[in-house]
Amino acid sequence: MRAATLDRRNFLLGAAGGALAVVAATACSRVGLGAEPDGGTLLERLRERGEVRVGFANESPYGFINSEAELTGESPEVARVIYQRLGVERLVPIPSEFGALISGLKVGLFDMIGAGMSVTPSRCEEVLFTNPHFIAPAAFLVPAGNPQGIRTFEDVAAKPDFRLGVLIGAVEADYAEASGVPASRITPYADQPSGLDAVLTDRVDGFALTTISLKDALSKRQDAPLEITPGFVPIVQGRPEYTAGAFAFLPDQTNIVNAFNQQLAELKASGELLRIMAPFGFSQEEMTNLTSAELCSAPAS
Template structure:
C-alpha cells in the first residue's frame, strides 16, 4: 500500500489468475480475475461518455494514507481521490463511489471492470504501462525507511540494508519497493512482505523486520495514527539501480484503449497544475512543491525496466 508500486506506487506481480478482493458496497467480496476488454476498440474508447451519462465514477483505492483512504467520517479522501474528483468534476461528473481493493488487486480489478479508474497514487512503471493506460503523474515522491527508534542497525537507505549482513527490509505486497530490493541484490529471505501499511508498521515494532520502505509521505501519515510509537523515519532518498534513478511518480489508471478519457484527464490536470490547484489540493495530505512534477506518463512508461 507504500505508495506504500508500491505506489504507491507498487510493482504489479501479475494481473491474471488468483483471487481478487474488491469492496462492492459495504463489504469485501471475492471475484475471479477474468479480464474484460471493455474499452479496447481502437477508437479511443467511450468511458468518458458513459461516465457522463451515469454521473458516477467508481474509484479503486487501496486504503493507504495519504494516497487514498476512507476517513473517520466514512468518506473517500486522500491525495489521489481528491485530485481525481476535482478533475472529473471539470469533465462533468460529480459523484464518486469508492471501491476498496488490495493494492496488488487494483490492476486486475480495473481490467475486470469492477471500477472505472485507479485512484491510489499508483507508480507509473513500464510493466504497469503494458497492462493499463496511465494519466500523467501528479506527484513524484522519494522513498524513506521506517526504523526502530534509535536506528540500532544504522540503516539509511536501501543500499545500506543490502550491505548489512543481516538487516531485513519490509515491503508491501505487490510493491515496487519489493522489486527494488531484489534488483539491488538483497536476498529473498531478508525481504519481508507485508499485506498492508498497518501490518508493516506492526512488523517493525515486533522485530519481524528491521525496516519498512515506503514514501516519506506514507510513513509520515501512518505514524500520525501511532502517536508515541518507538519508531523513526530516515532521510528521504531515490533508489538508483544500474545508474538509473527510480522515480516514485504516481498517476491514475484506466483500462487499455480508453485513450480519449486519458487525454481529457491530462488536459484538465495540466491546467490545474499550471494554476497551482493541484498543489493546493494535496498540501493537506503532506505534499509540498517538492513533490510536484512535470514528468509525463510517456517518459515513465519508456524508462529502463528494473529486472
C-alpha cells in the same frame, strides 16, 4: 471512536461484497470483447451514468475511507475536481488490496485506479497511466536512532541479517531485489500499520515505503519509538527510479486519459493541485512535471 470504526469496517465489508457482484456481472459483459477503437468511449459512458467507480487500496494519504465512511485522500480529491470539470459528478469507491488493483481494473471492477500508484515500465505494459501528479522519495521506517545505519537499498543488501518489510504490490520490493536484497529477507505486509507494527515488534528491522506514506503512518503512532530515514531516489541499473504517482485506466482508453491530463495540467499551472493535496501532507517538493511517457519508457528494473 468505536462507532466510527465499526461504520468504516461495515462500509468496507459491504463495498467488498458488492464489488464481487460487480466483478461477476462485468466479467460476463466483457467476455469476448476486444479493445475499444478510436481511443475508447469511457468518458461518454461516465457522463451518462453520472459517476465513476474508483479502485483504491485504503492507504492513507493516497486514497482511504475516513471515519464518516467517505472516500478521501489526495487521489480521490484530485479526481473529484477533475471529473467535475469533465462532467462526471460522483465518485463510487471500490476497495481493493493494492496488489489486486490492476487485475480488478482489467476485469471491470472499477473504471479507474485512484490509489497513488507508481508509474513503472512493467505496469505500463498492463494499464494506461495519466501523467503523474506527485513524486515521492523512498525511505525506511526503523527503530529510533537507526541502529543499523541504513539509508539506501544498497545498505540493506550489505547487511546479511537485515530483515526488510514492504507493502504488498508496491515497488519497494522490486527496488530492494534489484539492489541485491534476497527475496528471502523481504516480508510483504498488507498495509502501513502492519508494517509499522512489524518494526515495533522486531519482526523486521525496517519497513520501506515512500516518505509521504511513512510520515502519515507514524503521525498516527507518535508514541512509537521509531523514526524515518532521509528520503532518497533508488538507483537501479545506474538509473534513478522515481516514485511518481498517477491514475490508471485500461490501455484502450486514450481519450479519457488525454482529457484527464489536460485538466491535470491546468491544476498544476494554477497551483490548485498543491492546494488540493496539501491537507494530506504534500508540499511543493512533491510536485512534478514528469510525464507518464518518460516513466514508461525507462528500462524495467
